[in-house]
Amino acid sequence: MKRLILIFIILSIDIYYSQSKIFAFVGKKISIEKVKSENSFYLKYKNVYKVEQVFDHEIKTDTLIFNSYTHMNQIRYSVYDYAMIYLIKNEAGEFVHQRTYYTPIILKKDGQWYGFNGSDKDVDGYEKINNKPLNIRKNLMIGKTVFTDKIKNKWLMNTFYPEKFFKRICKNKVEIKYLKTAEKLFKSN
Structure with a gap:
């Protein structure tokens, strides 16, 4: 029964966040730090990134601080110096990286960012x-x-x-x- 409830909660969260507007930016990693989480199911990381390129006018700052939540180890995008990171806004209007979606960015050539x-x-x-x-x-x-x-x-x-x-x-x-x-x-x- 506990497993069924847990699966229901995960699916509910997934449905909720899959319908949220997504904001994306290419950023340079300044710091990623594990911090205390309010939820024992998730690990929480505080991320500080220099904004290099935006894909939405909602991101209006040159440095972005946001939290990431994952139930795995440290977030994988921390391996790369640059990444395109996909954020949503929480109920308080803060940017959050809930599902740890990212795209590695490897190179800047002729003023354009490239990745895979x-x-x-x-x-x-x-x-x-x-x-x-x-x-x-x-x-x-x-x-x-x-x-x-x-x-x-x-x-x-x-x-x-x-x-x-x-x-x-x-x-x-x-x-x-x-x-x-x-x-x-x-x-x-």
Whole structure:
């Protein structure tokens, strides 16, 4: 009976938040800090991001502070220095990142932000990018805090830098193969 009630609560929350207006922005991570949660079912994180690009006029500040709620480990987008993050507003009118949806943003080229959606099945609509190698050592170290189990670098690299978008060069470096502009990524979500 408890399981049935829990499933009902989760579905209710999911339905409520799936009908909320979504606000998206490309941001640079300043800090992500685990804080005390009001709800024992969720972990709570306080996020501070520098706003680099907005997709809605509701976000009017150059620095955004918002909370994230997850019932998993530390939020995965913390691995990336830049991400497109999707927010909703709570009852108090504050931006909240409830479902931890994000899109990794990897590169700024010619004034445009580029990233990838790891769930895309192929690279149709992506641009071939010829760029110098990316040093991802710091990102892999953060990835080890997201996944507390003893995980190998190769698994982390494949999880956060999938082979269809990146070519592995060595232990801590990848080369970009394909990315999509932030605008196209936003429209496809």
